[in-house]
Amino acid sequence: MEIPHPPVGAADRVPRLGPMRSEPVVQVQALVKRYGTKTAVDGLDLVARAGVTAVLGPNGAGKTTTVETCEGYRRPDSGTVRVLGLDPVRQARELHPRIGVMLQSGGVYSGARADEMLRHVAKLHAHPLDVDALIERLGLGSCGRTSYRRLSGGQQQRLALAMAVVGRPELVFLDEPTAGLDPQARHATWDLVRDLRADGVSVILTTHYMEEAEQLADDVAIIDAGRVIAHGSPEDLCRGGAENTLRFVGRPGLDVGSLLKALPADCSAAELTPGSYRVVGKVDPQLLATVASWCAQHGVMPDKISVERHTLEDVFLELTGKELRS
Amino acid sequence: MTTATGTYAPRPGAAPLPRMIAAQAALETKMLLRNGEQLLLTVVIPTLLLLLFSSVDIVDTGAGNAVDFLTPGILALAVMSTAFTGQAIATGFERRYGVLKRLASSPLPRWGLMTAKTASVLVTEILQVVLLTVIAFALGWNPHGNPLAVLLLLVLGTAAFSGLGLLMAGTLKAEATLAAANLVFLLLLVGGGVIVPLDKFPQGAQDVLGLLPISALSDGLRDVLQHGAGMPWGDLGILAVWAVLGLAVAGKFFRWE
Numbered sequence: 001m002e003i004p005h006p007p008v009g010a011a012d013r014v015p016r017l018g019p020m021r022s023e024p025v026v027q028v029q030a031l032v033k034r035y036g037t038k039t040a041v042d043g044l045d046l047v048a049r050a051g052v053t054a055v056l057g058p059n060g061a062g063k064t065t066t067v068e069t070c071e072g073y074r075r076p077d078s079g080t081v082r083v084l085g086l087d088p089v090r091q092a093r094e095l096h097p098r099i100g101v102m103l104q105s106g107g108v109y110s111g112a113r114a115d116e117m118l119r120h121v122a123k124l125h126a127h128p129l130d131v132d133a134l135i136e137r138l139g140l141g142s143c144g145r146t147s148y149r150r151l152s153g154g155q156q157q158r159l160a161l162a163m164a165v166v167g168r169p170e171l172v173f174l175d176e177p178t179a180g181l182d183p184q185a186r187h188a189t190w191d192l193v194r195d196l197r198a199d200g201v202s203v204i205l206t207t208h209y210m211e212e213a214e215q216l217a218d219d220v221a222i223i224d225a226g227r228v229i230a231h232g233s234p235e236d237l238c239r240g241g242a243e244n245t246l247r248f249v250g251r252p253g254l255d256v257g258s259l260l261k262a263l264p265a266d267c268s269a270a271e272l273t274p275g276s277y278r279v280v281g282k283v284d285p286q287l288l289a290t291v292a293s294w295c296a297q298h299g300v301m302p303d304k305i306s307v308e309r310h311t312l313e314d315v316f317l318e319l320t321g322k323e324l325r326s
Numbered sequence: 327m328t329t330a331t332g333t334y335a336p337r338p339g340a341a342p343l344p345r346m347i348a349a350q351a352a353l354e355t356k357m358l359l360r361n362g363e364q365l366l367l368t369v370v371i372p373t374l375l376l377l378l379f380s381s382v383d384i385v386d387t388g389a390g391n392a393v394d395f396l397t398p399g400i401l402a403l404a405v406m407s408t409a410f411t412g413q414a415i416a417t418g419f420e421r422r423y424g425v426l427k428r429l430a431s432s433p434l435p436r437w438g439l440m441t442a443k444t445a446s447v448l449v450t451e452i453l454q455v456v457l458l459t460v461i462a463f464a465l466g467w468n469p470h471g472n473p474l475a476v477l478l479l480l481v482l483g484t485a486a487f488s489g490l491g492l493l494m495a496g497t498l499k500a501e502a503t504l505a506a507a508n509l510v511f512l513l514l515l516v517g518g519g520v521i522v523p524l525d526k527f528p529q530g531a532q533d534v535l536g537l538l539p540i541s542a543l544s545d546g547l548r549d550v551l552q553h554g555a556g557m558p559w560g561d562l563g564i565l566a567v568w569a570v571l572g573l574a575v576a577g578k579f580f581r582w583e
Contacts, residue, residue, distance in 0.1 A: 071431050072430075072431060073427065073430070073431070073583070093435060096340075096431055096432060096433050097338050097339055097340040097433040098336075098338040099431070101428065101431040101432075103424055103427065103428055105424065106423045106424030106425070106427075106428070107423070107424045107425060107427065107428030108423070108424075108425060108428070109353070109357050109420065109423075109425055110419065110423055111357050111360050111361055112353070112357065116353075116356075120349060120350075120353050121432065123341060123345065123346070123349040124340065124341050124346050124349065124350075124432050124433050124434050125338070125339060125340065125341055125433060126337075126338075126339030126340060126341050126342075127337040127338075127339055129333070129334070133333075163428070165334065167338065167432075167433070168334065168335070168336055168337040168338055169336060169338050170336040170338055195332070195333070195334055196334050198332065199331075199332035199333060199334040199335045199336075200332075200335055200336060201334050201335075201336055
């Protein structure tokens, strides 16, 4: 009996989480949201599954409006939003205990101490995390008796993060969780997001930082002008459509024409400076083997062979343009 | 090592409603008592006014002991300072700093938050009434009347002032609320029969001022506590109308962010 091969491509795309990945935690269909005459979200579709989903986009792209509609703060002008299968406005009472929310800023009584506010939010939940352990974990112990308005920006951010997770939610929304944080605090936040994911908590985060999305996200949605313009794993987005570059150094004056004949049709090859060669195209193991074998045929030892993959930042700028946004 | 049953494994759920409301009311009261400006308004000013005007004969308070005239007015002022001015300013800044927004996505329902705010106002008022009553007795206060009528006046007065305070907090900018709430406090302190008897004003002004919630509350309390009158239905009616209107309009126009 023959064992059928899995379809090509499926094998190298093993989901990072188990079968849970198939359950959408957030489903947004044709969402439209206007503020006066300004359309903030313009027919946006988004499906987020268990794991970490990063929502990327330039300022004013509609990230916060989309997330806040999922949290039940805004009513869609049209379209549907389902979070954990619930309507965030009409079924808010059911939904709110199951989600954790970190607003972009604020959310705390200006006269409250960090531990006081965190303990309070814990009291609103049936099975909260150990507050002392969370304070320790996020380095909030040093806040002591300082009131919220006198905490540093980083301490305020970490408190807001702690408030989002203390109720042991299934799904956490983090709106720019590391904006303005120093590298230590940023890594502490990333570590917590990784632990949440490992423990089965889904995370939707908005960010400006490509590195953050690459480090944390199972899926990335790039939003521009109120629509999702690209969606996929960071790897897919970097691979898809974007051309990559292979460079090597060899003897000057090699026959580039013959190299080009050996390569697939959509590739280009050039000797940039004497002895320094560049191949542009879809760089995969096959292409690398072709170049190596061509070099062997020509008695060339390819030196300093390197492959430059496109980063998420390249993809992002390619899709959203390089001009400055207001 | 973290697994599916790790530290952060989901275990969502709202706390029981009474526990959430009690926790919220306790926190709100703590924030209020910790705030110096609020204490000035709710405790220091009423206390000083009672002490000052009872012992120094600046305003003609009519026949009888000055403290018997002043105490009902100061109790009305205390209710206004907490339910209206204090609540408006605190809620205005909570709105500005996203506290109301953040709590709106917590398991505590919005009506639960408002219930907690009311409870916090009532707790503060009880502390004020106890303090002011003790001082008044020390100054020789001799109250009359039906305690139930007094309680009814205080509760309806609280409802009327809460509606107006929340309307202001939920519609204006925090800074505008701060300025307006203090200005209104000052104007009503002078023109609402708190320390200056309303009959010192011209008749036309009296007719209008008498319809203010502060005048209805201080007049009603004075009728009962100073003159031993029965149920002051007229004043209770005015307060009830303010309460219904204020809370309804606040409910309609209140913006959470």
